[in-house]
Amino acid sequence: MPAVLEIEGLRKTYKSRRRGTRNALDGFDMRVDAGQVHGFLGPNGSGKTTTLRTLLGLIRPDGGRMTLLGHEVPAALPTVAGQVGAIVESPQFFPHFSARDTLSLLAGAGEVPATRVDEVLELVGLRDRAGERVKTYSLGMKQRLAVASALLKNPKLLILDEPANGLDPGGIREMRTLMRTLAESGMTVLLSSHILGEIQLICDSVTIISLGRRVAFGPVDEVLAQHSSGAVRVRLEAVSDLPAATEALTRAGVRVAGHPDHLMLTGVDKPATVTRLLAEQNLYVSELAPIAVDLESVFLELTATAPVPGQARQVDESMKVGGTGQPGATGGGWGA
Numbered sequence: 583m584p585a586v587l588e589i590e591g592l593r594k595t596y597k598s599r600r601r602g603t604r605n606a607l608d609g610f611d612m613r614v615d616a617g618q619v620h621g622f623l624g625p626n627g628s629g630k631t632t633t634l635r636t637l638l639g640l641i642r643p644d645g646g647r648m649t650l651l652g653h654e655v656p657a658a659l660p661t662v663a664g665q666v667g668a669i670v671e672s673p674q675f676f677p678h679f680s681a682r683d684t685l686s687l688l689a690g691a692g693e694v695p696a697t698r699v700d701e702v703l704e705l706v707g708l709r710d711r712a713g714e715r716v717k718t719y720s721l722g723m724k725q726r727l728a729v730a731s732a733l734l735k736n737p738k739l740l741i742l743d744e745p746a747n748g749l750d751p752g753g754i755r756e757m758r759t760l761m762r763t764l765a766e767s768g769m770t771v772l773l774s775s776h777i778l779g780e781i782q783l784i785c786d787s788v789t790i791i792s793l794g795r796r797v798a799f800g801p802v803d804e805v806l807a808q809h810s811s812g813a814v815r816v817r818l819e820a821v822s823d824l825p826a827a828t829e830a831l832t833r834a835g836v837r838v839a840g841h842p843d844h845l846m847l848t849g850v851d852k853p854a855t856v857t858r859l860l861a862e863q864n865l866y867v868s869e870l871a872p873i874a875v876d877l878e879s880v881f882l883e884l885t886a887t888a889p890v891p892g893q894a895r896q897v898d899e900s901m902k903v904g905g906t907g908q909p910g911a912t913g914g915g916w917g918a
């Protein structure tokens with residue numbers, strides 16, 4: 583599958599006399615294949631927006647290589663810009679314009695056929711409110727308008743920073759359907775989001791960034807499998823057999839945690855071994871279920887951002903160069 587977006591060893595340091603020096607990107611790598619919906623995940627301050635802004639030529643990197651649609655950027659941005667739609671920061675719209683006026687203006691400026699305006703209004707679910715002024719729109723409706731504006735040129739690659747921001751549950755579901763529809767039509771979608779359940783449902787593949795470096799990437803299923811704990815829940819036909827099963831499994835080197843009506847096993851390579859071990863003792867399994875790990879737990883583990891009772895974690899202190907925090911001491915943070 584060809585890469586629509588490739589980043590190798592991207593580095594960016596922000597320097598400010600007042601705020602000091604900060605490594606936002608520290609040799610970051612990324613690859614997004616054609617036709618995929620790709621999730622870009624990372625804690626606050628981990629470098630997502632810096633990556634996207636650098637790709638779009640809004641920030642100059644300190645090192646590394648980037649390609650969009652097979653062309654080196656930023657040099658080839660004038661060539662590829664027409665094939666990339668992006669919302670990286672909340673766009674500002676004229677409050678007294680309607681969605682249709684706004685999109686017609688943008689279509690005219692971008693030499694997009696006027697008929698495309700109604701197509702994108704329909705796609706993002708704004709058709710019925712398209713004639714009303716933007717200032718009367720809810721946050722979610724403005725978000726839909728932003729997506730519509732990025733879709734106007736029917737881009738090959740659509741980059742969206744937090745597209746579900748401000749959407750209600752129905753809107754989030756519609757956005758999910760829209761992303762999938764776009765991917766099925768051949769468009770590649772790169773979206774950053776903090777709604778990990780949503781990413782797990784929508785995305786084919788993900789990149790997780792922490793402290794300006796890639797800490798996981800690949801198809802969602804593979805990332806989950808790589809970080810699966812190997813935990814298995816076992817129920818027996820007779821609950822009274824659980825102590826005997828615990829003894830047999832422990833003797834065989836399996837770690838067992840007992841519960842009133844089941845056992846939790848960890849460190850099991852092949853669940854079939856458990857069935858065999860127990861059957862040899864005339865103990866019969868009624869359920870053997872691997873415990874699925876979700877993207878949220880993988881994310882919290884890899885970025886070290888799981889909440890710690892009694893501690894208010896601070897945002898990305900660890901990234902300050904020459905400051906009190908040391909790289910890797912903590913992950914990024916969710917706080918203010």
Ligand SMILES: Nc1ncnc2c1ncn2[C@@H]1O[C@H](COP(=O)(O)OP(=O)(O)OP(=O)(O)O)[C@@H](O)[C@H]1O
Pocket residue numbers: 596597598604605606624625626627628629630631632633898901
């Ligand atoms: N213009 C800037 N000047 C100085 N530091 C900056 C600037 N922009 C970003 N940074 C710093 O670079 C780091 C990465 O920021 P970035 O906005 O890329 O993170 P992010 O992953 O998009 O975070 P969030 O999820 O909160 O949007 C942070 O420490 C941030 O404070």
